[in-house]
Amino acid sequence: MAKARVLIRPKEGILDPQGKAVERALPALGFEGIEHVRVGRMVELEAEDPARLAELCEKLLANPLIEDYEIERLDGAA
């Protein structure tokens, strides 16, 4: 089984209110100078056929209209 991690984030230019809410909360906690916070999702999985991961992302894990994704192999393979 191939281990992989999929990172899913809101597309550039799409308002991310979660990121904004986090950003607004930071100064009150003493964290100044932090900008452009974006909140996404991370999925870890093990796949028998890692060649199909991109298709899996397109069809289910991400909605390509609103999200970008990135597949990271955790077992050293490209």
Next chain:
Amino acid sequence: MRWGVLQFPGSCDERDALHACSLLGEARLVWHEERDLSGIDAVVVPGGFSYGDYLRAGAIARFSPAMEAVAEFAAAGGPVLGICNGFQVLCEAGLLPGALLLNESTRFTCRQLNLIPADGTKSSAYARISSRRPTLSIPAKHGEGRYYAPGEVLDRLEENGQVAYRYVPGQNPNGSARDIAGVRNEARNVVGLMPHPEHAVDPLTGSTDGLKIFEAVAAAGVPA
């Protein structure tokens, strides 16, 4: 008219939708594992939290056997109404354009508001139109109802008259693009909206305008 109302694990508005449909004809629930829609003239994909809304609202429900059947039903021209989570499911399934994102406020919203049936209306013109056209009083309740589509898609929707319903100016509860509350497909037989017409079918709850939306869908997707 025989209505089929889908029911997923996690649906919660299917009973009200069933009641609304039963005021206009016969109605039955269609469990998500059912694949047979024979004898059904119109389909409602109801509100709720199908399959827990895990991953993204509607993302998993679109792969259910019942939704496969609905896709075929829609392709054959059958009228389909998606409400709230049902709208999200139809967008995820690619039966309607666009996507529904987290409300701009990040908060769940629950309020009675007014919708403009926006047949062929451009965003630049609808404020003027809304002041003379009757609006529909319908409740909305959702956390992820911000309608989004790329600008060129929105332009095309307006040009094709595919914007089915808009929030009255100033009442947009979620930051939806161009105040869009509901859209329909190019063939006009599939309609989805975030507000809940099934909760506005009895004077007891303040409005019966919701029935007009069901009637419009039954008449092949032409807005009330």
